[in-house]
Amino acid sequence: MKKTLLVLLSAFLLLALSGCGGNTGAPTGADEEPYEDFIVVGFSQVGAESDWRAANTRSMQEALAEANGYKLIFDDAQQKQERQITAIRNFIHQEVDYIVLAPTTESGWDTVLLEAKAVGIPVIIVDRMIGGLDESLFTCWVGSDFRKEGDVAVAWMEERFLGEPINIVHLQGNIRSSAQIGRTEGLDAGLSANENWTLVARESGEFTQAKGQELMEEVIARQIDFDVVYSENDNMAYGAIDALKAAGIRPGIDVTVISFDASKAALEMTLAGEISYNVECNPLHGPRVRAIIEQLEAGETPRKFTYVEETAFDSRTLTQEVIDSREY
Ligand code: AHR
Numbered sequence: 001m002k003k004t005l006l007v008l009l010s011a012f013l014l015l016a017l018s019g020c021g022g023n024t025g026a027p028t029g030a031d032e033e034p035y036e037d038f039i040v041v042g043f044s045q046v047g048a049e050s051d052w053r054a055a056n057t058r059s060m061q062e063a064l065a066e067a068n069g070y071k072l073i074f075d076d077a078q079q080k081q082e083r084q085i086t087a088i089r090n091f092i093h094q095e096v097d098y099i100v101l102a103p104t105t106e107s108g109w110d111t112v113l114l115e116a117k118a119v120g121i122p123v124i125i126v127d128r129m130i131g132g133l134d135e136s137l138f139t140c141w142v143g144s145d146f147r148k149e150g151d152v153a154v155a156w157m158e159e160r161f162l163g164e165p166i167n168i169v170h171l172q173g174n175i176r177s178s179a180q181i182g183r184t185e186g187l188d189a190g191l192s193a194n195e196n197w198t199l200v201a202r203e204s205g206e207f208t209q210a211k212g213q214e215l216m217e218e219v220i221a222r223q224i225d226f227d228v229v230y231s232e233n234d235n236m237a238y239g240a241i242d243a244l245k246a247a248g249i250r251p252g253i254d255v256t257v258i259s260f261d262a263s264k265a266a267l268e269m270t271l272a273g274e275i276s277y278n279v280e281c282n283p284l285h286g287p288r289v290r291a292i293i294e295q296l297e298a299g300e301t302p303r304k305f306t307y308v309e310e311t312a313f314d315s316r317t318l319t320q321e322v323i324d325s326r327e328y
Contacts, residue, residue, distance in 0.1 A: 038071035042091030043100040047079040049207045050235040051263040055328035056283035063286030085112045099123045105176040106131040113137035126285045128178040142288045142306040149279045150186015156277045165196040166227040172204040173232040183232045205236040212236030216243035229257045234266035267323045270315045280310040
């Protein structure tokens with residue numbers, strides 16, 4: 001009798017737990033739909049290589065927070081495309097409502113995006129572009145015009161050096177990422193158009209401060225003569241500036257440093273004259289992605305491609321007020 005009572009009690013408890021729990025946003029058991037009250041978004045992020053990337057992650061996490069009705073499944077790919085492909089496959093397996101991809105590189109996405117398409121999960125691409133792809137494999141893209149950023153930097157160099165001969169050290173981002181491709185194309189066009197410009201060193205610093213410093217130290221050790229450092233992001237510029245200072249070379253006086261991103265810390269260095277020109281790359285994509293999802297939820301068709309507006313900062317005209325008003 002005692003045993004029968006115990007079995008009945010356990011069965012009742014099990015029923016109560018599985019049927020009347022209400023969705024708290026966390027998966028609680030095999031039979032229960034996880035996160036059923038939320039719009040579930042799987043976000044495959046490139047990594048955590050730069051201040052820009054950290055600001056981008058924060059923006060996505062804030063915009064797609066539970067308080068706004070979202071459950072964000074975040075994956076940091078540590079700058080590896082294979083990890084992103086695995087993350088996307090996991091999102092498909094988890095039956096997320098949307099996949100957001102910030103792609104490491106431009107190519108190599110066809111197969112996995114075809115898999116997402118086959119199960120009807122919309123894919124939103126942010127930040128960098130993917131190239132040569134069947135456009136039906138993603139819903140839309142929002143990000144930066146990296147080639148334009150490169151062109152803006154080159155136009156400033158032309159105005160600043162007015163035909164003077166200059167030697168340029170080029171610190172590239174991750175090879176095959178559209179941020180690297182566009183900014184490098186911009187510089188290459190400048191090199192072709194300005195016969196007095198000479199490229200004296202070019203290597204990838206993978207968008208990190210440590211690598212930027214290492215590459216600059218190598219250039220200095222090889223006693224290469226240079227006037228300009230064209231650094232494809234702020235973090236590599238920080239590293240390069242540390243190396244310059246350690247060697248007694250004054251950034252902004254002995255050499256001109258050009259950078260991309262224009263994050264707050266880098267703008268302080270621009271105001272101080274250590275970075276002469278900084279081209280903005282806007283990382284605040286969270287609200288943009290949320291607006292796209294809201295459109296899709298409402299049955300509307302978002303624009304296929306959206307380039308964000310960006311500006312650039314010259315150390316001669318930048319003010320503290322501008323820096324104070326920046327969000328990143
Ligand atoms: O794709 C944007 C680039 O990636 C940023 O310029 C860089 O800082 C980041 O790592």
